[in-house]
Amino acid sequence: MQRLRVRQALESEAPKENIVVKGWVRTKRENKGFAFIELNDGTSLSNLQVIIDEGAQGWDELERATTGASVSISGNLIESPGKGQKWEVKASELRVIGEADPESFPLQKKRHSDEFLRSIAHLRPRTNKYGSIFRIRSEAAYAVHKFFHDNGFRYVHSPILTGSDCEGAGEMFRVTTLDPYDGKKATPEDDFFGKNTSLTVSGQLAAEIFATSLGDVYTFGPTFRAENSNTPRHAAEFWMIEPEMAFADLKDDMDLGEKFLKSVVSHLREHCAEDMELFSKWVDKSLTATLDTVVEKEFQRVPYTEAVEILKKNAKTKKGKDRFEYAVEWGIDLQTEHERFLTEDYFKCPVIVYDYPKDIKAFYMRMNEDNKTVAAMDILVPRVGEIIGGSQREERMDVLTRRIQELGLPEEEYWWYMDLRRFGSVPHSGFGMGFERLLMMVTGVANIRDVIPCPRTPKHLEF
Ligand code: 4AD
Ligand code: MG
Known part of the structure; x- marks a missing residue:
């Protein structure tokens, strides 16, 4: 048999x-x-x-x-x-x-709502829709590894437990041990590592170590953020892919991001055709057109300052109503509604916004000549908004030191990071892509909780 x-x-x-x-x-x-x-x-x-x-x-x-x-x-x-x-x-x-x-x-023979299926997340992979999502997820992980290996990148395993806050946003989960005798939280003296320890928000700092030794590398692992943002695009635990390239500037970074997205989407269309069709038929009727623009159109590249001008000019609808909930001014962090306007209504294709104000970006991004903006770029796609965030890193020892001091970050904690600049410093660049955001884009699924096997969001932790 x-x-x-x-x-x-x-x-x-x-x-x-x-x-x-x-x-x-x-x-x-x-x-x-x-x-x-x-x-x-x-x-x-x-x-x-x-x-x-x-x-x-x-x-x-x-x-x-x-x-x-x-x-x-x-x-x-x-x-x-x-x-x-x-x-x-x-x-x-x-x-x-x-x-x-x-x-x-x-699970009876009828269509169940996503809300209901979220309440039985342990059984939902047995439905058509979620079976397809998780098969596509598996294939997408393979496509990511394949893309980087085909392009000569090495895979680096970045740590989950960390003593550094990569993004400097303080949105970290603290890790402590429990007192083995009474089960209470241990005091700081008992801390296993003898210092504040957190779950990582990004593998970038480790990727920089390996980019400045192996050349082109990437990480692909779980990351954690304690943002209390109950949005359909944020999860407390999500997977991130972070390439990092030595001897590369912001343009190289944008080129890589664009090539990467095109490659992964094409791979999935070829290898998951049946599962993908379920989504273009039943979940998002414009999905095929959206993915066509990702694969076929050149991504529109606009400086942040110009993007803000476009948004300001379009702040009102034709009928004179406010188009956006959040008003746009130079210096704000773009909201999803702004990102979606740029990609869905204005340019009608993926958009790369670059040269962001330094005050809304992380300490490690390379300062531009104007001293007001940094060499950062976000790739925005229809429906999802930001899918990739990246930058050229500050490789100049003196500028980086000044920046760390300006932001009041603990300089002594970054001694090893400074060493990467002290010894054989090179221009280098990289980005992070949220794996779940990619899956939202390729399936048209609107809620991040529905593309991750075990969603972790505020007040929600099942199994
Ligand atoms: O823009 P972010 O915060 O960039 C970094 O963490 C850099 N260290 C990356 C790098 O340059 N190596 O996050 C990168 C991407 C975002 O564009 C988004 O796709 C995703 O990670 N992301 C999230 N996805 C789900 N839930 C969240 N809470 C997310 N926060 C960021
Ligand atoms: Mg970002």
Whole structure:
């Protein structure tokens, strides 16, 4: 007996005898003397149709093979005489492995809301939509690694536990030990590392160490932010991809970001066609057009100052109403509504905004000649807004030292970071892309909680 995954059966080139398929019952249709089971094992969006006749072994188990039950089916893979599928399994034996009580199994044969499915996040990957999301997520991770390896980048594992605040925004989760005897929080003297320890907000600082030794590198790992922003685009735990290149300036950084996004989207369109189609059909009708612009159009590059001018000119709608909730002035951090206006309404394609005011950006970004802006860039895409944030790093020892002092950061903590400038300093650049934001873009899913296996957001921590 050969075990076949549902995908293998559906993609088979020829009929096969004596096979076993295992999976969960999606639906069952009973007729007099025979029944159909739609079987899914998570390997594909499409189900495998099984037909079982009254004479088959285990016919008396059919009653227990309800929606959600796990079953094992032996038989032959035959060309389906019916319409709608090429192959089906003619069962010689049905065995129920685990029942799913129809009274209490929450996934019934109807469309459930995303809110409801979020409340049963442990069962939602068994639905069509979430099965597709998590298969695409897996393939996207592979596409990311493939892109960097094909382009000569080395993969660096940056630490999760850290003593530095990369973004200087103070939005970090503190890590402490528990007193082993009474379970209370330990006092600072008991701190395991003897200093304040946090979960990392970014792998960038470690990436800079390795860029200034191995050349072109990237990190891809979990990052954590204690921003109390209950938005559909922020998670407390998310995955970030951070390339870092030595001997590279801001333009190289923008070029890499654009090439990277185009490559990953093309890869997914080629390798996840069936799953991707579900989203363009059912989730976002404009998805195909949006992804076309990512792949085919040259990204529009605009300096921050010009972007602000555009937004100010368009602050009112044609009917004279305020277009934006947040007024635009030079110096503000762009809000999602502004980013979406630029990409969806104004340029109608991805936009790279660069040269941001220094006061809204992190300490490590390279100061521009004007002393007011830094060599930073954000890539904005339709629907999602900011998907990538990056910069050329300050490689000049004196300028960086001044900046650290100006911002009142603990200079002594950065001694090793300064060493990278002290010894053989080079212009270098990199960016961070939120992996979940990428998935939101390629699926059109509007809430970050729906593209991450176990969402962590304020007041929400299940399993
Ligand atoms: O713009 P950010 O904060 O940049 C950095 O952390 C840099 N150290 C990156 C670098 O240059 N190596 O974050 C980068 C990206 C954002 O553009 C966004 O896509 C994502 O990370 N991101 C989040 N995604 C989900 N939830 C959050 N709370 C996020 N915060 C940032
Ligand atoms: Mg940013």
